[in-house]
Amino acid sequence: MNAPGSVTGDAVADFFAAGGRHRLWCPALTFYTEDGSLDEEAFARHLDRLAPHVGGILVPGSTGEGWQMSERESLDVLRLALQAAPARGIRVLVGLLRPSAGEIASLARAAADLAGAGSDILGFTLAAPLAAEPMDEAALEAAFRPVLETGRSVFLYQLPQVTGSTIPASLLERLSERFPNVAGLKDSSGEDALALGGAPERLVLLRGAEGDVVPWSLEGGGPYRGFLLSSANVFPAELHAVLADLEAGRLEEATALSGRVAAAVGDAFALVAMLPFGNPFTNANKALLHARFGERGAARLHGGRSLPSDVLAVAQQILHRHGFAGA
Numbered sequence: 296m297n298a299p300g301s302v303t304g305d306a307v308a309d310f311f312a313a314g315g316r317h318r319l320w321c322p323a324l325t326f327y328t329e330d331g332s333l334d335e336e337a338f339a340r341h342l343d344r345l346a347p348h349v350g351g352i353l354v355p356g357s358t359g360e361g362w363q364m365s366e367r368e369s370l371d372v373l374r375l376a377l378q379a380a381p382a383r384g385i386r387v388l389v390g391l392l393r394p395s396a397g398e399i400a401s402l403a404r405a406a407a408d409l410a411g412a413g414s415d416i417l418g419f420t421l422a423a424p425l426a427a428e429p430m431d432e433a434a435l436e437a438a439f440r441p442v443l444e445t446g447r448s449v450f451l452y453q454l455p456q457v458t459g460s461t462i463p464a465s466l467l468e469r470l471s472e473r474f475p476n477v478a479g480l481k482d483s484s485g486e487d488a489l490a491l492g493g494a495p496e497r498l499v500l501l502r503g504a505e506g507d508v509v510p511w512s513l514e515g516g517g518p519y520r521g522f523l524l525s526s527a528n529v530f531p532a533e534l535h536a537v538l539a540d541l542e543a544g545r546l547e548e549a550t551a552l553s554g555r556v557a558a559a560v561g562d563a564f565a566l567v568a569m570l571p572f573g574n575p576f577t578n579a580n581k582a583l584l585h586a587r588f589g590e591r592g593a594a595r596l597h598g599g600r601s602l603p604s605d606v607l608a609v610a611q612q613i614l615h616r617h618g619f620a621g622a
């Protein structure tokens with residue numbers, strides 16, 4: 296079952312099999328002006344930096360502050376992405392990051408309406424609703440079904456540290472048998488149980504956790520075909536180069552560069568760990584982006600907060616320490 300304007304699971308697999316930048320995806324940061332509205336120009340500049348190096352963007356992902364947004368705000372940033380992506384040759388995954396099953400289904404309907412037929416949406420990224428107690432398999436299936444029944448391609452999104460629930464292997468297997476439009480899995484848990492435990496072979500597996508890419512890549516003996524990394528906001532060229540090195544069999548070069556990126560990103564996550572607001576994916580990457588590209592508005596977060604100037608100064612030092620030029 297595939298909806299009008301939707302991409303089939305096979306086409307999604309072919310897209311990633313094309314290799315190179317197609318295997319690198321970015322959960323794009325969201326930019327705000329001083330009055331809190333979307334900064335369309337900063338977003339366009341950001342996509343210009345990303346486009347040569349990524350297959351597409353996830354909008355809004357956790358890094359794009361999707362969990363903090365209302366449905367209206369999610370649709371506003373999606374609209375911008377759909378306007379900007381085709382001219383830059385990149386595709387869009389829609390992040391369905393909403394607190395309840397009803398709100399997930401509502402955003403999926405509205406996003407499909409916005410995209411219409413023949414759009415550049417590659418699919419939905421579908422996380423569990425937020426729950427104080429872990430949801431069981433039946434409850435997760437009930438929450439996912441309305442989106443799966445739209446026929447749009449779907450990546451199930453493992454994010455227990457935010458949602459409170461873990462998608463079990465048995466559910467992934469059943470849904471992928473029942474719904475051919477389950478195209479893949481994005482796992483940001485850092486535990487990788489589904490990929491390591493033998494997820495159905497036809498699925499495209501994407502890693503969303505930060506860290507060294509090499510051992511998790513197919514070429515490095517790992518299970519993941521692609522990577523959807525918050526750090527692609529700051530290091531798109533380097534992560535693209537790592538994948539190119541891997542594909543060309545230059546394992547040593549890939550390992551050295553991937554290790555350097557991972558070390559800088561690790562330091563940035565440690566830097567923002569003490570911040571009592573925002574989320575670490577956003578805060579770490581906004582601080583690094585501000586330092587690396589001089590994107591001044593990058594310090595502004597959803598809801599009117601800003602990253603403190605001492606955090607921005609240390610981000611600059613982190614870049615220098617790991618040999619990356621700053622603005």
Ligand SMILES: N[C@@H](CC=O)C(=O)O
Pocket residue numbers: 322353356357358359454483503504523524525576
């Ligand atoms: N790649 C991620 C990071 C966390 O899952 C995203 O969606 O922003």
